[in-house]
Amino acid sequence: MQLIECPYCGPREEVEFHYGGQAHVSYPEDPASLSDEKWAEYLFVRDNTRGPFAERWVHALGCRRWFNAIRDTATYRFHRVYRLDEQKPAMS
């Protein structure tokens, strides 16, 4: 069982966290102006990266706060975590 570093609580066991999919996929400014295709892209299309990947996580059974993480999808290792108000770090 991995330890995940919650930016607010520190390292906690992974069962306390829920996964939220790819990070930095913003809700469109004006959904009504999007074509069906563009809207479907927002809804359904995500990267399927092998290697470092920016993801959303929530400390669901802890502080209930969302944060982002760079995690390697091949090794499962978390490279770093960052708050929502922090810049996306370099992917490594």
Place this chain on the structure above:
Amino acid sequence: MSSNENLGADGAAPYRLPTGGRIDRNTTLRFAFGGRTLTGHPGDTLASALLAHGVHRTGTSIKLGRPRGIAAAWAEDPNSLVQVEEPFPEPMLLATTIELTDGLAAHGIPGQGRLADVPDSARYDARHVHADLLVVGAGPTGLVAALTAARAGARVVLIDEQSEAGGALLGTDDSIDGGPALDWVRRVTAELAEFPEVLHLQRTTAFGHFDDGFVLAVERRTDHLGAAAPRNVSRQRVWRVRARRVLVAAGAHERPVVFSDNDRPGVMLAGGARTFLHRYGVLAGRAAVVFTTDDSAYAAAVDLSDAGVEVRAIVDARPEAPGEWLSACASRRIPVRTGQVVTGTDGVERVTAALVAPLDAAVSGEPERVDCDLLLVSGGWNPAVHLFSQAGGTLRYNAALGAFVPNGALDRTTAAGAAAGVFDLAGCLADGRRAAAAVFDDLGVTVAGEESRVTADDGPARTPSAVLWRVPDTGTTDRSTQFVDLQRDATVADIARAVDAGMRTVEHIKRYTTIGTAHDQGKTSGVIASGITAELLGRPIDDLGTTTFRPPYTPVAFAALAGRNRGSLFDPERTTAVHAWHLARGAVWEDVGQWKRPRYYPQPGEDMETAVLRECAAVRGGVGILDGSTLGKIDVQGPDAAAFLDLLYTNMMSSLKVGSIRYGVMCRTDGMVLDDGTVLRLGQDRFLVYTTTGGAAGVLEWMEDWLQTEWPHLRVHVTSVTEQWATFPVVGPRSRDVVAAVTGLDTSKEAFPFMTWQDTRISNRSGHDASTPRFARRGRPAPDQDVRVRVARVSFSGELAFEVNVDAWHAPAVWERLVAAGEPYGITPYGTETMHVLRAEKAYPIIGQDTDGTVTPQDLGMSWVVSKKKPDFLGRRSFARDHNNRPDRKHLVGLLPVDRTVVLAEGSQIVEGPTLPEPPVPMLGHVTSSYRSAELDRSFALALVKGGRTRIGQTVHVPVAGELVPVEITEPVLVDPEGARRDG
């Protein structure tokens, strides 16, 4: 030689030495094995006690039915699987790891045993522990490492699976610091016990190594006490260790060499026989042949000879014997045959002879028989890398050792000593100290002071081992008796068949032959299988590697893994404030998530169907009461609460007036229904959101997600108040009278309209009916003070209804008062089943039953709940997608079986005609809810049907008990479609 020979009438153990070993000869334990009553001593294992009586054979092999006997002294033994019957039945334990207890009863099994047919009353539990350094193995390496770390002030956990510390030292007569090694062990463990931050656990097996220094270990706390085990102590305990660094000092397993008929009882690993001698004072035989490729078996031969065993030959496959050992052998008249191998054995129940022949380019000629009752084998040693490898450590092949060793270290994990391929005692001691020091370097801690050096006399210098996986074929070799995995009865012939079938990797060969998949997970067979495969393929073993090491290292009982999480503690049970009342009323329970909810309240002689018909009729004809406390409740507060809910719900919430209630639907961004429920506006900045019982946690997380990630500018806070509020719908035409009587509110149509709420206070002294609550929770005061009650006029049944909300503390009393006030009207408590029927008659959907994540509000016929005015809300854009407007989307409709008595099965598929066409049969949809209706006096159902709303009045078919029965598609609302009752 029979295994019964020499057994005296008094049960004396003829193979037990008068002195030596770590057993208590002053105490005699009686035990039964295979129907015979035998004796042993504290400190024995079942295996050592059997061997003391000359019993080698413990069982029969699983496929071929061949006799099998004790082949090693600990967990690497592939053979001695037994079924324990007393003190408690347990299958598939190894005689070599069962500590002998008085009254133990066991018998051998052919591979599989049987589980107890009575409940296990023993306790199992779990503990967590955190450490700077976890040391796995309390042999010389682990002890040195643990002591070094402890002296440096580290929090150390030292875990070892044997009954006492010492590891391999327990099976030798080695010296440390000029004295017996076990004296040194005693000094080290005594010093470790002085450190408050050191946890030292024996009889504890680290069986799994996971991410980030997480190691699971199982401690056998009372097994060694047998029937005397105290009931108040857990039998086994799982330790969940989280360590900053892990040192694997788990030692090594001796490796056999494969030859024909190598599975007979009496064929044993050389180190095993040496352990039986030194640790248990038991001779594994009288006349031994030792077959080796390695020096370590010479120590076994010399020790056994000194103890009285006639060693008739050391058969060394190497061309030259180790010179350092030759004089020791000569002085004991042990013949050493170099350049020779054992090609086979004789014997049935027990080995009677070893067949010995020269090892040339090919083994040829007639082998020589050397009679013996014990054939010791050593093909070198395999480091016990299991825990290192489980954590992701890679291995490399060391050709000199003929073994796979850890390839460097992991971030948190190192192996040391024999587990790292260091096989001499002095080397192990040095490696343990080095490993501990490296950990502190790594953690940035300086080790204070110079550690005292430990020295060991390690005997003669070593001569390089030969690597021999199996004895080469002679002209007459039968590979089908050359056993590689004895537990699986898998042989060299099986590997050859796999290779011939085209397998080229050890993982494929493992699965094809089953080698390494049995109880022992290939402890003695895995590396040999790789070696033999490499030979057959003509490739170097380095290329092939080993199969993957997976937890558990040794088998762990499910009971231990479950710990206390059994029965009612398996999963938390959530109960409402009036649970005791339901229980006393004889409610039948339904599990809704973790909640216990009354499903119905049967009266004597009633089954569910009759009880539910009675409850339904009572509600629609008079008044009923439901415990709806499990509904999710979320308090939404803040200046932007209304704007937030407008974004979250499909309909408008900001226009809701304080004091009013609105039903709302939430959708995901793809437009599919996520949850539904009512929203009470408590104030300008405050709403109380009701969710479904099952959706409560998910909706809260959904709200937090949007508030934190997309709408952080909204000044809103949300919190769950599900547990704080009890909710009691009082439902039916007479609900008005009951609620008025208890609350004193004017519940008339004019004063209390539908979809409004009112707060009030009630008191025992107010003159209302005030029966004493019989089921008030223990220690709770009677409600003689003002109790705040919120009454909401909402309906999930289509009837006139009022939901009485009260804090959980006062809930039992208020519930009782409602029931008492309803007595004149025959108030009937009803459960979830009746609730479901009543709402289905009104086509109120249950999210998750009538919907499945592919259903929009429009599909449910609820376009009216989707705002046309709001510029955006979650799901809005999706409603304009072409896909969401296809005419063949599935719509929620009613189904009326033509035969009014037929109740359709929920989940049934719906097809067009009365006969099935050739497959594939077009599926029109499925039944989502189906019941018998008291109000309609017939069966009915809800269903999702393709283009359903355009098919009202048509007949389709549903399979019932193998027949296709006709059903009519109807409007979904079957009772009071105008809503006159609800609004009355």
